[in-house]
Amino acid sequence: MPTLTNFYTIQDASHHKTEDDCWIIVDGKVYDVTQYLEDHPGGDDVILAATGRDATEDFEDAGHSKSARELMEKYYIGEFDTSSTISTKKGYYEKFTTQLKNKPYMGFSVAVVGISVVVGFLYLRKK
Known part of the structure; x- marks a missing residue:
């Protein structure tokens, strides 16, 4: 049975930018990182500042490690709908x-x- 993929728009992500409900978009994928905010080494404010928009450039500029990229998969919730941009x-x-x-x-x-x-x-x- 095929797996259904959820697609989210910028408008969807913009409704999830608080400490209690936080989504980010990186490399065309949407992540619900609410549970990770407290554990983020750079602090939760860095992630909160990147919500509601495509944060790929911010993520790449920070030079995240391979293990950080693997950890992100735990928070993956769907694909970013590029037509919304x-x-x-x-x-x-x-x-x-x-x-x-x-x-x-x-x-x-x-x-x-x-x-x-x-x-x-x-x-x-x-x-």
Whole structure:
């Protein structure tokens, strides 16, 4: 009989980021590390800071050992649904563009700074 795999999204993981309920995503896999928080050598705050998003880069940067990677399998609960990252990135883009549209003077400020830099460069070049 085939084993069913659970798939989780960023939104799913974002609901599990407390000391009492903590999930992380590393290398396309989702782990419930709630029971491991107290035992983590780097402290629970390091793990808690990596919840609700893909923490692969944080995990790799820390240089975890082979035994740490093997220990993670104990906490494996499912696969990360990569299709959810597209909607998350799109939502971020839409939020960012909306913020820019709501600040009409931002473009003016950027233009003033740009023109000032060019004028200053030309002035120094003349000397």
